[in-house]
Amino acid sequence: MSGLSALDLRVEHLAEPRGLNTATPRFSWALASERMGAHQTAWRIRVFEVTLGGETLLWDSGRVASPQSQHVPYAGPPLPRDAVLTWQLSVWDETGALSDARPPAPIFTGLRQEDWAGQWIARYFVLPAGREVPADTIYDNRWQARPADYVRRSFAVADRPVRALLYISALGLYEPWLNGQRVGEDVLAPGWTDYHTRVEYQVHDVTDHVVAGENVIGAILGEGWYSGRVGHNQRRAGNHYGGRPALICALHLHHADGRVEIIASDDQWQTRQGPICYSDFLMGEMYDARLALEGWSERPGRLEGWQPVECFVPDPRPPLLEAARAQPVREIARLEARFLRYSASGAALFDLGQNIAGYCALTVFAPAGARFVLRHGEILDGAGELYVANLRHAVATDIFIAAGQGEERFCPRFTFHGFRYVELTLPDGLSPEDVRLSGIAISTATPQTGTLSFGHEMLDRLVSNINWSQRDNFIAVPTDCPQRDERYGWTADAQVFWKTAGYFADCSAFLAKWMLDIADGQSPEGAFPDVAPTKPLNPYRLTPQPGAPGWGDAPIILAWEHWLRHADRELVEAYYPAFERWMAHIGAPNPDFLRRNAVYNNYGDWLSVGPASDRTLVATAYWYRIAHLMEKLANVLGRMSDAARYRQLANAIGDAFRREFLGSDGRLLGDTQTAYLLALDFGLLSGPDRDRAADRLVALITAADGHLQTGFLGVRHLCPVLSGIGRDDLAIDLVLKDSYPSWGFSIGHGATTIWERWDGWTPERGFQSANMNSFNHYAYGSVGEWLWSRLAGIDATEAAPGYRVIALSPWFEPRIGQCEARYRSTRGLVESRWQCGAEGTVSWSVLLPPGTEGQVSLPPNFRLADSAAAMPERLVSGRHEFQLVPR
Structure with a gap:
C-alpha cells in the first residue's frame, strides 16, 4: 500500500451533508504523507445508494489520472431524492501505489x-x-x-x-x-x-x-x-x-x-x-x-x-x-463554575474562568416551588459586583422553579447569553455547596483547523482570546457580540476578520450559507446590507441603512479571501452578478471617482482611538480596493473584458484619491495611521509617495509612544503593512505591548476574549459608555492573520490559490522564543515550528501536504548554518528541517 492517505472527505464543504441543494455536488479531500515529494496522480470516486438489499452503485468515475482533490463534480445519473448515499474514494500516489481504503462517507440527498x-x-x-x-x-x-x-x-x-x-x-x-x-x-x-x-x-x-x-x-x-x-x-x-x-x-x-x-x-x-x-x-x-x-x-x-x-x-x-x-450550532465545551463569594444582594457569584456564549446547566435538590435566578455578565465592576449595564435592554436572566422531585436539572433551550460570571439567587436554606453549576459554550460546529502557540504567555492568551471570540460569535451567522441587545451579522466586522477566522476553523460552509443571507438582503438598487440576515421586503429593516463603505463592500472581500484559501470558483461565479450591481450602485452617484455621494451611511474607521480618519478618504480607498478585487475575480471567471473595465475603474479611483487626499508634502488628508495603512496595503501609492507614507506611518506610531490609533477597518492592516515595509520589529512591539491601547492591555486586565473597544475599561476612566461596550467582539482579533502568516509564516498564494503553493515567510523573534503552528488546509496538514537557540540560532521545521509546494522567504538576517548551502526558494511536499544562523 501507498504511504499516501486521503482524509477530511467533504461534499459541498461538509463532512456529512444532510440534504443537497444541487444536482451536481462537489467532492473534496485532503492528503497526508511525510514522504518527500509525495503527490496524488489519480483518483476514483464511487457513489452508492444504501438500499434494503445493501448498496446500489450510482456512479463509478473509474480511475481518473489527475492531481485534482478539490471540488470534483458528480458526473453520474440524477441522484435520488430522500435517499442515503455513501461515497468511497481511492487515490494513487506518484509510484502508482493505491492508497489505503477510506471508510464510506455518508450523504443525505434531502428533498426539493x-x-x-x-x-x-x-x-x-x-x-x-x-x-x-x-x-x-x-x-x-x-x-x-x-x-x-x-x-x-x-x-x-x-x-x-x-x-x-x-x-x-x-x-x-x-x-x-x-x-x-x-x-x-x-x-x-x-x-x-x-x-x-x-x-x-x-x-x-x-x-x-x-x-x-x-x-x-x-x-x-x-x-x-x-x-x-x-x-x-x-x-x-x-x-x-x-x-x-x-x-x-x-x-x-x-x-x-x-x-x-x-x-x-x-x-x-x-x-x-x-x-x-x-x-x-x-x-x-x-x-x-x-x-x-x-x-x-x-x-x-x-x-x-x-x-x-x-x-x-x-x-x-x-x-x-x-x-x-x-454545520449546525452545537454545544462545544463545558466549563465548571467556581464559587467566588456572595454579592451585595446576597446572591452567590460564580466564575467560569472564560467568557463564553451559551447558557448554564444547573443541578439542584430543592422543594417544590423553590426559585433559582441566574443573571449573566461578562465582567465584574470595581466593587466586584456583576456588571450588566453594557447589556442595554438585554435582561440575560434565566429562572428555574423546582418541582421538588429529587435531583432536577435545568438547562435553557431557546436562549443564550454572553458571559463569564453568573449571579445565582438561591432559595432560603440553600448554599452554593448544594448546587452544581457549569457553563455550556455553543457555536456553529465549524471544524477546528488550526492550533498556534508561542513561547510567550501573553501571545498565547491573545491566540486563545481570538479563537474564543470567533467561536462565541459564530452562532448561525457571524455576529458582532453575543451578550447585549444586538447580535447582528455585521459585514465589515466579518470581512476584516475573515482571513484570521479561516486559520482557526474551516469556514467554507459557514460562508456559503452567510453569503446567501447577504445576497438575499441586497436592495433592488444594488446596495448590500450592513447586517445579514436582514429583511429587504419589510419596511422595518434590522438596521436603518444599507451598504456603508467597508460594510457593503464585504461580500467582494469575503469572496476573494475564500478564493485564496479554497480556490472555489463556484462561489465567485454565483455572486458575481450581485457584485456587479453593488459596483454600479457605488459608481452612479460618484462620477468624479471620489466616494462621497450615496444614500447609505458611512461609519468610517469605526471605534478608532486617536485622531479620526477622513470618512471620504476611507470610503474611496475601499472603493479602489473592491474595484481591484473585481478585476481579479473577473480574471478567475475568465471575463477578460470585465477585468479590463475594473482595472480602468481602479486606476481612475486611484488617480482621484491621490489628487484629493495626497498633499505635496506626501501627507494624506487627516494624517492618521489608518489613512496610511489603507493607502499602503491597497496599493494606492507607489515610488516616493509610498516611501514617504511608510515613513509617516512609522512616525505616527512613534509619536503615539509606540501605540496603535486604529479602529475596526484600520487594525487589520497594521501589522501586515509594517512587515511589508520592513518594520517587523515595530509590528512585534505593537503586538507585545501591554499598555493602553493594545491587545496586551486588555489581557493584563483579565480579558479572555477580544474587547469591542480598546478602552472598554481603563483604570483612569473605568468602563466606556454602556451604550456600546462589548467584551466579546472579534473585529480587533484580525491581528490573528499576521500571527499566522508572519510569525508562523503560513499563507496562501495568489498565483496558486487553495494552498497549492504555500507561502512560508516566518519571522524568528528572540523575544517570543518559539512558535508551533499546525493548520489543516483543504489540501492537508501544514506545519511550521521554530525555536530560537543560543547565539541567535534557529531550528525550523516545516511539513507540507502531498501535492503542494512551499515558497520560502526567510528574514534577511538569517542563512543556513551550512554556509556552503543556499536555502531553496521552493520546497516539495514532506517534512523539512533547517538549522539557521544570523548573517
Whole structure:
C-alpha cells in the first residue's frame, strides 16, 4: 500500500451533508504523507445508494489520472431524492501505489421544494369559537416574551420501517422529539435566515427511534430570531419576521416492500404550552418544572387539554425550503463554575474562568416551588459586583422553579447569553455547596483547523482570546457580540476578520450559507446590507441603512479571501452578478471617482482611538480596493473584458484619491495611521509617495509612544503593512505591548476574549459608555492573520490559490522564543515550528501536504548554518528541517 492517505472527505464543504441543494455536488479531500515529494496522480470516486438489499452503485468515475482533490463534480445519473448515499474514494500516489481504503462517507440527498408534504403549523392566534384554551396555559407578559409551544402527533405503523428520515424546520427554533427521546444534538435549529425568503431544513436519521405500532412525534418551539428579540430597536424588538413560531416537518418511513409512508405536519397535530413560561434571546428563559408535561412525546392518542394547531401560509410569502448549507450550532465545551463569594444582594457569584456564549446547566435538590435566578455578565465592576449595564435592554436572566422531585436539572433551550460570571439567587436554606453549576459554550460546529502557540504567555492568551471570540460569535451567522441587545451579522466586522477566522476553523460552509443571507438582503438598487440576515421586503429593516463603505463592500472581500484559501470558483461565479450591481450602485452617484455621494451611511474607521480618519478618504480607498478585487475575480471567471473595465475603474479611483487626499508634502488628508495603512496595503501609492507614507506611518506610531490609533477597518492592516515595509520589529512591539491601547492591555486586565473597544475599561476612566461596550467582539482579533502568516509564516498564494503553493515567510523573534503552528488546509496538514537557540540560532521545521509546494522567504538576517548551502526558494511536499544562523 501507498504511504499516501486521503482524509477530511467533504461534499459541498461538509463532512456529512444532510440534504443537497444541487444536482451536481462537489467532492473534496485532503492528503497526508511525510514522504518527500509525495503527490496524488489519480483518483476514483464511487457513489452508492444504501438500499434494503445493501448498496446500489450510482456512479463509478473509474480511475481518473489527475492531481485534482478539490471540488470534483458528480458526473453520474440524477441522484435520488430522500435517499442515503455513501461515497468511497481511492487515490494513487506518484509510484502508482493505491492508497489505503477510506471508510464510506455518508450523504443525505434531502428533498426539493416540490417534495415537501408538510404544512406550516402553529398555535392559533385566536382559537375558533367553541375551542377554549386550557386554563393552565401560561402567559407571562413581563417583557412580552412568549411561552414555548409544544406540538405533537400520535401515529401508528404496522411494521418497523427499514429507514426513517425526519425532515424538519421552523419559523423560529425547534427541538425535535420522537417516542420520548430527543432527536439529534443541534441547538438553536434551524438557524437564522431571512425567513421571508428562505428557511433551511435539517435531516435526521431516526430509524432507531421508530417502532412497530404506536409512535409519537413532537417538537418544542421557541421564538428565536423569527418572532423573538434580536437587535436594539426596542420599538420593534420582537416580531421581526412574524408573530409566532411555526413548525414544518415530514417523517419519511421507508418500508421493506418499497413503500414510503409520510407522517407530516398537518391539522392532526396538537399543541399546548408547558413549563417553558417564556424563552427569548435577550430576556432569557423561565422554566417551571411543576408544569412539566410528563410523557408528552410518548403517550399515544389525542391528549386532553391540548388544542388543535392551525395550518397556515406564512406572510408575506412561503419561504423556500432548502437544505442546511453549514454545520449546525452545537454545544462545544463545558466549563465548571467556581464559587467566588456572595454579592451585595446576597446572591452567590460564580466564575467560569472564560467568557463564553451559551447558557448554564444547573443541578439542584430543592422543594417544590423553590426559585433559582441566574443573571449573566461578562465582567465584574470595581466593587466586584456583576456588571450588566453594557447589556442595554438585554435582561440575560434565566429562572428555574423546582418541582421538588429529587435531583432536577435545568438547562435553557431557546436562549443564550454572553458571559463569564453568573449571579445565582438561591432559595432560603440553600448554599452554593448544594448546587452544581457549569457553563455550556455553543457555536456553529465549524471544524477546528488550526492550533498556534508561542513561547510567550501573553501571545498565547491573545491566540486563545481570538479563537474564543470567533467561536462565541459564530452562532448561525457571524455576529458582532453575543451578550447585549444586538447580535447582528455585521459585514465589515466579518470581512476584516475573515482571513484570521479561516486559520482557526474551516469556514467554507459557514460562508456559503452567510453569503446567501447577504445576497438575499441586497436592495433592488444594488446596495448590500450592513447586517445579514436582514429583511429587504419589510419596511422595518434590522438596521436603518444599507451598504456603508467597508460594510457593503464585504461580500467582494469575503469572496476573494475564500478564493485564496479554497480556490472555489463556484462561489465567485454565483455572486458575481450581485457584485456587479453593488459596483454600479457605488459608481452612479460618484462620477468624479471620489466616494462621497450615496444614500447609505458611512461609519468610517469605526471605534478608532486617536485622531479620526477622513470618512471620504476611507470610503474611496475601499472603493479602489473592491474595484481591484473585481478585476481579479473577473480574471478567475475568465471575463477578460470585465477585468479590463475594473482595472480602468481602479486606476481612475486611484488617480482621484491621490489628487484629493495626497498633499505635496506626501501627507494624506487627516494624517492618521489608518489613512496610511489603507493607502499602503491597497496599493494606492507607489515610488516616493509610498516611501514617504511608510515613513509617516512609522512616525505616527512613534509619536503615539509606540501605540496603535486604529479602529475596526484600520487594525487589520497594521501589522501586515509594517512587515511589508520592513518594520517587523515595530509590528512585534505593537503586538507585545501591554499598555493602553493594545491587545496586551486588555489581557493584563483579565480579558479572555477580544474587547469591542480598546478602552472598554481603563483604570483612569473605568468602563466606556454602556451604550456600546462589548467584551466579546472579534473585529480587533484580525491581528490573528499576521500571527499566522508572519510569525508562523503560513499563507496562501495568489498565483496558486487553495494552498497549492504555500507561502512560508516566518519571522524568528528572540523575544517570543518559539512558535508551533499546525493548520489543516483543504489540501492537508501544514506545519511550521521554530525555536530560537543560543547565539541567535534557529531550528525550523516545516511539513507540507502531498501535492503542494512551499515558497520560502526567510528574514534577511538569517542563512543556513551550512554556509556552503543556499536555502531553496521552493520546497516539495514532506517534512523539512533547517538549522539557521544570523548573517
